[in-house]
Every structure is written in C-alpha cells, then in structure tokens.
Amino acid sequence: MSDGVVAAGGQPARTNRVERRSPLTSIPLIYIALLGTLIVGAALMAVNGENLFSGGNIVDILTRSSLLGFIAIGQTMVILCRSLDLSVGYVAALSSLVAATTMDGDPSRIPLGVAAGLGVAALVGLFNGVVTAKLKVHAFITTLGAGLIIKGYLDTVYPGPAGEVPGAFQAFGYTRIGLVPLSAAIMLIIAVFGVIMLQRTRTGHRMFAVGGNDEVARLSGIRTDRTIILAHVFSSVMAGVAGLLLAARFGTGVGAQIYDAGYDLDSIAAVVLGGTLLLGGRGGVAGTIAGVLILGVLDTMFNQLQIDPFFRDVLRGIIIIAAVAVYARRQIDPTKSRARFGEKSASRKGSTGTSPPEPTGDSRARRAGSREEQSE
Amino acid sequence: MITPTPDGELLRIRGLSKSFFGVEVLHGIDLTVQAGEVHGLVGENGAGKSTVMKTLAGVHTADSGSIELDGKEVSFDHPLQAQRGGVATVFQEFNLLPERTVAENVYLAREPRSGGLVQRRRMEQDTASLMQDLGIVDIDAGAKVRTLSVAQQQVVEIVKAMSFDARLISMDEPTAALADHEVELLYQLIGRLRERGVAVLYVSHRLQEIFDLCDRITVLKDGSLVDTVESNEITPDELVRKMVGRTISSFFPEPREGTEIGDIRLSVRQGGNRMLNGISFDVRAGEIVGLAGLQGSGRTEIAHALFGVERFTRGSITVDGRTFSPRSPRQAVRAGLALVTEDRKAEGLALNQSVAANARLVLDAALPGRGSSRAARLSGILSSLELAAASDAQEVRLLSGGNQQKVVLAKWLVTDPQVMVLDEPTRGIDVGAKRAVYELMRDLTAEGMAIILISSELPEVIGMSDRIVVLNDGEISGELPHNTDEETVMSFATGQDNVEAAS
Helix, strand or coil, X not given: CCCCCECXXXXXXXXXXXXXXXXXXXXXXXXXXXXXXXXXXXXXXXXXXXXXXXXXXXXXXXXXXXXXXXXXXXXXXXXXXXXXXXXXXXXXXXHHHHHHHHHCCCXXXXXXXXXXXXXXXXXXXXXXXXXXXXXXXXXXXXXHHHHHHHHHHHHHHCCCCECCCCHHHHHHHHCEECCEEHHHHHHHHHHHHHHHHHHHCHHHHHHHXXXXXXXXXXXXXXXXXXXXXXXXXXXXXXXXXXXXXXXXXXXXXXXXXXXXXCHHHHHHHHHHHCCCCCCCCCCCHHHHHHHHHHHHHHHHHHHHCCCCHHHHHHHHHHHHXXXXXXXXXXXXXXXXXXXXXXXXXXXXXXXXXXXXXXXXXXXXXXXXXXXXXXXX | CCCCCCCCEEEEEXXXXXXXXXXXXXXXXXXXXXXXXXXXXXXXXXXXXXXXXXXXXXXXXXXXXXXXXXXXEECCCCHHHHHHCCEEEECCCCCCCCCCEHHHHHCCCCCCEECCEECHHHHHHHHHHHHHHCCECCCCCCCEHHHCCHHHHHHHHXXXXXXXXXXXXXXXXXXXXXXXXXXXXXXXHHHHHHHCCCEEEEECCCHHHHHHHCCEXXXXXCCEEEEEEEHHHCCHHHHHHHHHCCCCCCCCCCCCCCCCCCCEEEEEEEEECCCCCCEEEEEECCCEEEEECCCCCCHHHHHHHHCCCCCCCEEEEEECCEECCCCCHHHHHHCCEEEECCCHHXXXXXXXXXXXXXXXXXXXXXXXXXXXXXXXXXXXXXXHCCCCCCCCCCEHHHCCHHHHHXXXXXXXXXXXXCEEEEECCCCCCCHHHHHHHHHHHHHHHHCCCEEEEECCCHHHHHHHCCEEEEEECCEEEEEEECCCCHHHHHHHHCCCCHHHHXX
C-alpha cells in the first residue's frame, strides 16, 4: 500500500490488452461494408458494361440517399433512446401536403409553408413522445397508432395530390452543386450536426444514457421523459423535412405515394445496418449515413442492372439480415470469449509469462491468522 | 485493529422508522458514523440493512426520525440530492452504462461543458486524475465499462461517488461478485478512502470482511437496533449470536449417519476446451466434491462443459459408467444432471412467472411425458424445503433471495438428478437459508446423489466438501482432502504450489 498503487484487478493479462477505443466498434466496420458494397457493385456493373461511378449514377445514389437520410437521422435518435418511430412515412406525407397546400404556388408563402409542414410534424412528434414517455405506451404501438390516425385523416381530406409548390421551392428538390444534389448536401450537414449533438452535447449524452439504462439515467438526475420526447420531436421534424423534399420533387403534396413507400422500415433498416443497437444505448448518426448509402448504392445498382423488383426485395432482405448477423458476431465481447487453450492442441496458448494474480503478503496473513496481526 | 482518528461525527441517524404498506420494517434505528470510520452494518436478510441504506441514499424517505450530516438535519427525496449532499451509495446492481466510457459514466448528466459543447478531453483528464488520487492505475478513463472486470466496475462506482466529493459512501455487499484477490483491492481502496476522512457504511454477509475492515459494527435484527459494538471487543461467535439470537456452533452440518461413498457416478478424463485443459476428476455417489479457485479460474466453465453449454472439445465424460458427451443442456438433464446456476435471477428463474411455473420448468421442457407423475411430488418438495411463499401462484420476483434459491433447487430436485452441480448456491442468501441449503446437500448425499459444489467462499467449500478440486487458470492445480485449511487452498488456487500438486 505504501506505493499507493492498486494493482490490476481481475486478470491483469486481459485487462492490459483492452485497447483504448477498440478499433472494432461498428462504425468503421460499416464503412468497410460500404466500401465492399461499392467494389462489388462496381464490378457487377462493369461486367454488364456499365459504370457505377458515372455522374448519373452518383447523382442517383445521392438523391435516393438524401430522402432516406433525413428520416434515418431522426430514426437514429429515437432508436438510441430505446424507442422507435413507425409514423415517419405518414408524417412525411402529412408534412408534404400541409406545406404544399399552404404554399399554394405563391413564392412569398414558402417560409410559411415550410414552417407549417415542420410545425405539424413537430406536433406529431410531441404526441408520440408524450404518449410513449408519460403514458408508458410502447413506442411501437404509439407510433403505429399515430401513423394510422394520420393515414385516416389524409385519405379522407386529401384523396389525391393537393396544393402546389412554387418553382423557387422546387429547386430544393432539383438543384445540384456539381454532382451533389442540394438536398443531399443539406442532409449531410444535418448529419454532421447530429454527430456533434450526440458526441458533444449533454442532450446527446442523455440519449445514450436513457437508451442504455433508463433507471441509471433517472438516478443520475436525467429527466428521461424529456429526453425521449425530444428524440421523438426530432425524428418527426426530420420526417417533415423529408416530406418537404418530396413535395419539392413532386411539385405538389401527396399522401399514399409517400406513406406506402416504406420509409418507416427502410429507415429502421438503415439505422440498424449502421451499427446502432435496436435496443438503444449504442450507435450513432455516422453509421446510419453509411447504412443509408449502402441501401442507396444497392437500389441504384438494381435499377441499372434491371433486376426484377420483387427479387430486389429478396436481395435487400438477405443483405440486411446478413449484415446484422455479422455485427452480432463481431460485437461479442472479445475479452470474454478469448480462448485460453487452443481447440486442438493441449498446449498453452497464452504462455506469455503472465503470472497468475497473487494475493499480497498481508492478505495471506489476514486469511491465516489472528486479527491482531493486521494492525499496522 | 487500527484505531481511527475520529475528527468528529459525520452522520447521526436518530429514531429512524419506515413502513411499507402499513408494515413497519424499521423501528427507531439510531446510528452514528464518524468521519474516516468504516462502519459495518450486519444482520440477517430482512433485518432492515437495505432499508437503512436506501433511506440514506434518498431512494426511500423516512416516516419518522432524523438524519443529520455534520450536525445539520437533512432529508433526501431523490438519490441525486443525497449524492450532492455528500452521501453516495454503491448498490449491488451497478448503476453504470456498459456501452459508455468510464469518464462518460462518472460525469453522467453533469458533463463539463464549454460553449455548450461537452469537453470530452477534460472529462477524461478529470476522471484520470481522480483515479490517480485514489491510487487506481489499471483503468483507462476512455475505456468502455463493458470491457472492465466486475471488480473494476465496482471501482468505477466508487470513483463516481468520489467525484461528488462524497463524505460517506455506503456499500451494499460490495464483495458479493468479487473473487478473493479482488476483495484485497477493494480493501486497499477503502483504506485510502478512510485516509481521506471519508466514512464508509459497509453492509456484508461475510463476517470475515466485517472484522477485517470495520471499526465499529451495528447489528440489526427484524428492523430493530440490537447493538453497536467496537469490532475489536467482540468475537465472531458473539456477533453471530447478536444477529440471529442464537449461536451457530457448527455452521456446516456433518454428513448424515449412514451416508456411504458409493460407486463413481461422474467421471471426467482429460477434459478440455477453449478455457479448460486436462480436467480429470471423479465424483462418487454420496460424495460432495468442491471446486475451488479464483474467479475466472474455470470453475463455472467446468459446470458449463458438463451441462453441454460450452462442451469439452477434448477428453471424455462418463455418467454411471456410460460415455456421455452432452451437446445441449437438454441432453444433460436427460442424462440425470442438474445445474443450479451461479446467477439465480438471470439464469435460474423466470422472475415474472409463478413459483409453480418455475418449479415445473425443467420437468415440462426437458422431460415431457414424465411430467405429471413427478409434478405431483412438487408440493412435497417445496414444503420440505420450507419455502416461504404466499402460494404456488406467487411470482418469484416477489420472494427473498433465499426462497428464490429454494424454488431453483425444487425445479431440479423434481427431475430426480443423479449428479447435481451447485454453482454458488448460497450467494446473496441469508444465514438461515444457507443453513437450509447445507442441510439439503447432506440429505441428498445420504440418498446417494453425487454433488459438485462450486463456491467462492472458502469456508463453505472446506466445510461441506469431501474432497476439494482446486483450479488455477483453467487447469487442476490440486486435489485436497476435506479438512484442508484455507491458506493451503488459496496457495493452490493462486498457483504457488503447482509443482507439488503435479506429484
């Protein structure tokens, strides 16, 4: 004790090997997967005499990705909080219709339309969050219910496309900076903000805590309800942004075309593909963006190769499941599964000269002897 | 004992009473703790130790009585208030986020910020320097808690408490999940806290630790204060008498009259897998074989190999002379094995289900068809174990640890096992229930069952086993007779007598 040093606990040989921030966390892994997808995709395209990296294809990938990206960034937040948002598709549809009908072709009403579209989305998010956090209804049910309510409303009030988006706002859907669509650029900027929020703000840290262990978060003084509500509002607003983008592209507000497109499950797939734990507490926006890009590359590739749309779904399903299965294997704690002996040979694998932990001298004395011996 | 240098009274609890649903569980408890003192709090399960701790921690509020800290009366309504007031609590279940780093856990919900952004580097540096102050060198502030050992996680809990400038840290069974050599590290850390004038309220079932660490000991029984004594003025026997109101002269029962050591029931030859190597031992009918060793030495891995969870890739097992290579727990159950798992709540019980459903679980799952006739014996088994439950329909999560363990034992006994593996069967249960488990083991061996006992508590292994197989780093380092002393077992467990053991 005199040297004031507590020796390594547990198994010194193991703990010493624990790397500072293991390189095997899933974010780099997903980028390797993205790279792999690009290489395999490019090869498959090349066999068919096409170029995956042609200007047109890159624009196509980024355009697809920006839409799903907005939704998936929001979805990442709720999933990190161990919640879920199945209403995103309906919120996007609602937002597009509200924005388009508010704008009604008048360029001066663009700000109003944007505010209305996002405001309505935020209200839905508030509803989702409050019902989930305060009434303790499982988010699956809350957001499914909210989605159905919105669907019923939309189908009744807007049987077809409605409203008109002025040309100036349609630019949001079609403008490009070089090969990068404006919408993709905005999506990536929001993603950067998302990363900063999760890593560098207390709000982000709270989300990890709430998703990791609600009780621990609560006992640490975190208002867990507010964190969950905030995540839901954020998710819905991001879905609202996606709705605005769709309105800009269509030139009008649409309902069924948006909510039937499967953004809810696609966004969850992208989040999980990106390495965020479906049970919350681990993950992040950077991985989600990679997940979104992988799905975007696949879709573009399938389009160019003219693969049967039904078979596409089969492939997508297989790829998502396979990817998550790979993570699941990777995420098994290496320190816990490290073998001490080889499978075949009986010889020592880890005979690196690590001596087993020994009790210190005074512990032996303590165990052996009388209490008087310990008084120093 | 070391005499503390009491620089004043830190905590004074006066007349603390607390009721739950109209039942008073604490009756006017008085307790004082000096700064720099390690104060032991002992009593059987249900004596009120946890309630005292939780009231102090702000989890419960007292019905009557007062808590004074530094002479000022305080009342904590939320754990956070208690923490800010300088009272921290390290519960048995850790309050850490495994996927977050040490620093993120320590500064959870109060991350240092500048310009609205969390200063990650400062957070890690602060955590690192705090740990350095406490003499902790083997934990990286940036490491994820998931990658730390249980002992290290406990250290992180204490570091977190100290980051609140805690004046008093209460610890609930801090060594329950630690191996002996890890306990030593905790002792050192507590010593360092004491040097800083921090008071420690130490709750433990292990009397050895209470005497090793504590300056004074407060004994509770049935929610009342029995006595507060200087630890060097009382013997363990006297302390036990105060706790239970009777002496447990021979705590470990002797084998029953007429218990015969019979034929070999279970035999392992040169068993090995990723974590084990060259495991050979026999267990005979009517015999209890203890598996001793440090945490991680391979004790539980042997249980898992026998039970087909992670099987031997080398060597062979025979049960009653027949070769047996279990590929799943189901096959093991059908071959007449039973495994009482180490982690009762996670692996032993379906907590939200009833006593009856849990007790029938193995029977219905692994031995269908034979269920109904054997299930008829369940109520007899449960009552012979003296299970204290409102009814068979009661959910097991509502039972005490000891009674939960009895349900686990019942679910295995009803399968009529030939060989029973008990992994830490008395962890976290009170003295009375422990005794009941020991008596049961003696009864079972008298009927010819073979038992393998795995335990971290050396007195238990030594007191109950006919032979002790000691493991070190995945290999058997020695096989010792039942009356071996603790020191010898320890030296084999730590590998110091490897050479002699080989002979």
